Amino acid sequence: xxxxxxxxxxxxxxxxxxIAMSSINAAGISGTFQADDVxxxxxxxxxxxxxxxxxxxxxxxxxxxxxxxxxICTSCGFEKFx
Amino acid sequence: xxxxxxxxxxxxxxxxxxxxxxxxxxxxxxxxxxxxxxVIDIENAAQKPLEVYLSKYAKEIRYIPLETSQYSxxxxxxxxxxxxxxxxxxxxxxNRSTVSGTPVLCFNSNGEFLxxxxxxxRADNEFLAIFNxxxxxxxxxxxxxxxxxxxxxxxxxxxxxxxxxFHNEIGNMSGMWLENDMxxxxxxxxxxxxxxxxxxxxxxxxxxxxxxxxxxxxxxxKHIIMTFELDAPFGKGTGVSSKAAxxxxxxxxxxxxxxxxxxxxxxxxxxxxxxxxxxxxxKYGLSDNVIGAKFLNNSVxxxxxxxxxxxxxxxxxxxxxxxxxxxxxxxxxKKERETTCIKFNKEESDANFKNDIDGGMNFYPQYxxxxxxxxxxxxxxxxxxxxKSTSARMKEVAAQxxxxxxxxVVEVTLK
Numbered sequence: 001x002x003x004x005x006x007x008x009x010x011x012x013x014x015x016x017x018x019i020a021m022s023s024i025n026a027a028g029i030s031g032t033f034q035a036d037d038v039x040x041x042x043x044x045x046x047x048x049x050x051x052x053x054x055x056x057x058x059x060x061x062x063x064x065x066x067x068x069x070x071x072i073c074t075s076c077g078f079e080k081f082x
Numbered sequence: 083x084x085x086x087x088x089x090x091x092x093x094x095x096x097x098x099x100x101x102x103x104x105x106x107x108x109x110x111x112x113x114x115x116x117x118x119x120x121v122i123d124i125e126n127a128a129q130k131p132l133e134v135y136l137s138k139y140a141k142e143i144r145y146i147p148l149e150t151s152q153y154s155x156x157x158x159x160x161x162x163x164x165x166x167x168x169x170x171x172x173x174x175x176x177n178r179s180t181v182s183g184t185p186v187l188c189f190n191s192n193g194e195f196l197x198x199x200x201x202x203x204r205a206d207n208e209f210l211a212i213f214n215x216x217x218x219x220x221x222x223x224x225x226x227x228x229x230x231x232x233x234x235x236x237x238x239x240x241x242x243x244x245x246x247x248f249h250n251e252i253g254n255m256s257g258m259w260l261e262n263d264m265x266x267x268x269x270x271x272x273x274x275x276x277x278x279x280x281x282x283x284x285x286x287x288x289x290x291x292x293x294x295x296x297x298x299x300x301x302x303x304k305h306i307i308m309t310f311e312l313d314a315p316f317g318k319g320t321g322v323s324s325k326a327a328x329x330x331x332x333x334x335x336x337x338x339x340x341x342x343x344x345x346x347x348x349x350x351x352x353x354x355x356x357x358x359x360x361x362x363x364x365k366y367g368l369s370d371n372v373i374g375a376k377f378l379n380n381s382v383x384x385x386x387x388x389x390x391x392x393x394x395x396x397x398x399x400x401x402x403x404x405x406x407x408x409x410x411x412x413x414x415x416k417k418e419r420e421t422t423c424i425k426f427n428k429e430e431s432d433a434n435f436k437n438d439i440d441g442g443m444n445f446y447p448q449y450x451x452x453x454x455x456x457x458x459x460x461x462x463x464x465x466x467x468x469x470k471s472t473s474a475r476m477k478e479v480a481a482q483x484x485x486x487x488x489x490x491v492v493e494v495t496l497k
Contacts, residue, residue, distance in 0.1 A: 059252065
């Protein structure tokens with residue numbers, strides 16, 4: 001008990017940090033990286049969709065290094081993670 | 083064995099048998115009409131494709147060349163979308179790259195250019211990308227749906243206001259103006275360039291007012307998802323097949339296809355979803371190994387007399403399926419309660435209504451409104467088809483066009 005009282009300010013800070021972190025998690029700030037908030041999709045009309053075999057509907061998003069990251073067929077909904 | 087016990091056992095067995103019979107009878111009844119819901123039998127129709135003649139449902143066909151000018155240049159017809167606001171034809175290009183963007187172009191019913199609507203840019207009254215265009219006939223409003231908001235313009239192109247519509251779609255979003263001047267639309271949840279088991283993808287039908295306030299919300303359930311490894315010829319990566327909810331306009335109401343097996347009508351007077359049709363994919367349905375046959379996005383068109391739909395039988399799920407029919411076109415006749423798979427035409431590499439009205443080009447609609455169906459055709463294809471056809475009107479229109487002309491709108495009036 002004496003030890004707790006001795007380090008009272010430290011316990012208060014720790015308690016405050018725990019509450020703050022749980023609030024941030026609940027708000028989703030430190031949750032899943034919402035990739036679609038960042039990526040823009042660009043049409044690649046010549047690509048044949050592996051899902052439906054159609055041309056003209058494929059759209060692709062690039063990562064921060066300009067590598068293909070995610071593709072989607074806007075006709076059948078088939079997706080590819082590169 | 084005691085005599086009374088014997089009779090008690092026999093009576094009990096008879097009662098049990100009676101209940102089993104009642105259960106089997108009611109199950110059988112449910113299978114026939116699925117509790118009053120009409121069944122669209124995709125599996126059986128897929129076995130025997132048939133030609134469907136345009137005159138069965140339509141009475142008139144018109145070819146409308148869209149005026150070509152420096153202010154009204156349109157690209158390839160396969161990337162164009164069409165909607166009708168009162169009598170005005172609104173055309174826009176599918177382009178969600180935010181680098182450039184063309185506005186919505188308005189033409190009168192004879193194809194003369196009227197004006198453009200919307201400007202590409204980052205200002206409050208400008209759009210970055212077009213995810214759909216929703217038209218409000220009673221207020222004469224054209225609203226361009228951007229990534230997370232809708233911008234409302236007058237038909238003449240004057241900016242009015244904008245409101246939040248967070249649809250979270252990557253492709254074309256689905257939505258419509260309701261009679262009460264609210265907008266109903268489909269929202270994808272946790273959708274995008276990631277898959278996360280903790281936050282599974284799902285859909286919601288939302289109704290918002292013109293301030294962006296959510297007035298009604300319906301949970302439509304989780305997506306069905308299957309993943310697998312991809313390799314040549316498509317390149318290494320992870321493939322994702324999924325089934326999500328679909329929404330489409332039908333007259334003044336919005337219809338929802340949930341889990342790819344039930345079509346619901348959304349009634350705005352009591353805010354209820356009521357089941358109308360059950361889709362029976364039979365052996366082509368969802369199984370442990372395959373996602374199964376499913377509707378293509380933005381492919382369902384409904385009139386008072388029929389439902390038209392494009393169904394995907396994926397080559398990866400059904401490798402032995404006839405390749406001409408990997409994307410099949412089905413029509414459900416509401417009066418006859420019959421489903422037909424429309425026969426593939428090898429010469430046209432497509433499945434269309436056979437035009438027996440004027441002997442012109444065959445037809446498949448991309449939009450239906452006010453008892454009229456519309457299709458956009460590239461001018462080169464139109465001129466070529468006019469040369470082969472016996473339609474005097476089609477030849478007459480083709481004679482006025484050059485290879486640089488805008489696409490032609492084919493308008494079919496239903497009976």
